[in-house]
Amino acid sequence: MRPxxxxxxxxxxxxxxxxxxxxxxxxxxxxxxxxxxxxxxxKTALWPVEQIAGFPANATRAVADWTQTRTxxxxxxxxxxxxxxxxLTEQLKLHTLRAENSELRRLLxxxxxVNERLLQxxxxxxxxxxxxxxxxxxxxxxxxxxxxxxxxxxxGLVGQIVSVYPHASEVLLMTDSTHQLPVQVTRTRLxxxxxxxxxxxxxxxxxxxxxxxxVAGDVIETSGLAGRFxxxxxxxxxxxxxxxxGQPFARVLCEPAAELSTLTLLMVDVSDEEVGQ
Amino acid sequence: xxxxxxxxxxxLLVALPLPLVxxxxxxxxxxxxxxxxxxxxxxxxxxxLLFIAAVPFDVLYGTVLGLHSLLFALVAYMLTLLGARIRxxxxxxxxxxxxxxxGIAALVGYWARTLTGYDPDLLVLMMQAAIGAILWSxxxxxxxxxxxxxxxxxxxxx
Numbered sequence: 349m350r351p352x353x354x355x356x357x358x359x360x361x362x363x364x365x366x367x368x369x370x371x372x373x374x375x376x377x378x379x380x381x382x383x384x385x386x387x388x389x390x391k392t393a394l395w396p397v398e399q400i401a402g403f404p405a406n407a408t409r410a411v412a413d414w415t416q417t418r419t420x421x422x423x424x425x426x427x428x429x430x431x432x433x434x435x436l437t438e439q440l441k442l443h444t445l446r447a448e449n450s451e452l453r454r455l456l457x458x459x460x461x462v463n464e465r466l467l468q469x470x471x472x473x474x475x476x477x478x479x480x481x482x483x484x485x486x487x488x489x490x491x492x493x494x495x496x497x498x499x500x501x502x503x504g505l506v507g508q509i510v511s512v513y514p515h516a517s518e519v520l521l522m523t524d525s526t527h528q529l530p531v532q533v534t535r536t537r538l539x540x541x542x543x544x545x546x547x548x549x550x551x552x553x554x555x556x557x558x559x560x561x562x563v564a565g566d567v568i569e570t571s572g573l574a575g576r577f578x579x580x581x582x583x584x585x586x587x588x589x590x591x592x593x594g595q596p597f598a599r600v601l602c603e604p605a606a607e608l609s610t611l612t613l614l615m616v617d618v619s620d621e622e623v624g625q
Numbered sequence: 626x627x628x629x630x631x632x633x634x635x636x637l638l639v640a641l642p643l644p645l646v647x648x649x650x651x652x653x654x655x656x657x658x659x660x661x662x663x664x665x666x667x668x669x670x671x672x673x674l675l676f677i678a679a680v681p682f683d684v685l686y687g688t689v690l691g692l693h694s695l696l697f698a699l700v701a702y703m704l705t706l707l708g709a710r711i712r713x714x715x716x717x718x719x720x721x722x723x724x725x726x727x728g729i730a731a732l733v734g735y736w737a738r739t740l741t742g743y744d745p746d747l748l749v750l751m752m753q754a755a756i757g758a759i760l761w762s763x764x765x766x767x768x769x770x771x772x773x774x775x776x777x778x779x780x781x782x783x
Binding site: 359360362363365366367369370371372373374375376377378383386387390391393394397398400401402405472473474475476477478479480481482483518525526545546548608609610 | 641642646675680689699702706740741745
């Protein structure tokens with residue numbers, strides 16, 4: 349094989365060519381989104397590598413499950429039974445609310461969400477890049493997952509599907525610095541946009557006037573604008589409102605409702621009907 | 626064969642499922658992989674090979690396609706030029722040079738991420754470069770061992 353850099357000038361020329369190609373690829377991928385097919389093909393080819401890499405963790409988890417004592421299992425069963433009772437009671441209330449909601453929608457002539465369906469998924473791996481908040485889940489095209497579908501956890505919104513593969517999907521967490529989400533404050537119905545900050549425990553509402561009626565503790569939920577997320581999904585809680593003298597805008601920092609750093613199970617919203625009127 | 630073996634080993638390291646909070650404290654394995662090749666086996670590399678080898682890392686990390694190709698080209702260029710001078714020096718000096726090269730790559734990575742809409746923290750990138758430099762010696766030994774494993778001994782790795 350020919351040496352990589354035999355002479356300095358040749359080396360510099362090759363470097364310039366390589367850098368040009370790399371930057372062009374980056375721009376095509378990020379601005380035009382034109383390389384999804386490459387990503388899909390490579391990700392599919394990497395499936396065996398990911399399975400091998402995940403084997404030690406899966407095996408450890410399996411061994412831990414096998415070695416649980418009878419007392420531990422009995423304790424877990426009891427707590428699950430209590431939780432089940434609580435959820436059944438909640439479900440009774442939910443049935444009533446659903447019926448009321450359906451009636452109100454009918455009276456208002458608003459389209460109803462039909463065949464609402466949540467698909468359970470498990471996180472297989474997370475990106476090891478500190479600035480990319482993406483996780484891979486074990487459900488893909490075969491399970492009916494599509495790009496743009498909302499992903500939820502028990503406590504609230506997690507993010508959305510950005511790439512789908514035959515048996516896996518990638519979820520962009522709402523804290524990723526490229527993610528923006530239309531939200532509203534539950535108490536005042538004030539609309540805003542929640543920006544990911546690149547930190548797992550922080551979202552930011554930007555461009556709100558300094559005089560805005562928002563306080564620490566306010567709950568933030570999806571507004572349903574843009575049609576991607578159902579309105580009313582808990583997103584975050586306001587932890588700090590920074591109003592600097594002389595600044596026209598306030599900085600509103602929020603903590604995500606879902607504990608993003610310890611997620612294992614997720615729900616993908618694969619309902620048939622989109623939100624809208 | 627050595628290239629494929631070390632490349633697969635690096636892919637496995639990147640694909641390891643680890644908690645999200647650990648990400649800032651992990652070294653940038655792919656750059657260390659290229660650093661080893663540029664220092665010890667650059668005569669067997671080509672820019673096309675590096676470009677292709679970089680794509681799976683972009684996919685695994687979820688970064689924009691082309692980012693690792695850019696970093697690979699830069700690291701390969703710098704260490705190939707420096708290679709003859711630092712290949713035989715002791716591990717401490719070699720780690721310092723590797724840190725400087727990884728630091729420059731981190732700066733370029735910072736620029737490239739900003740260009741594609743991300744908001745990276747330069748301090749975290751530099752910390753990754755420092756962790757990479759600290760781990761350089763064991764990485765060099767392991768890759769050297771892998772090279773021997775397929776009967777392709779490398780000069781200056783032991």
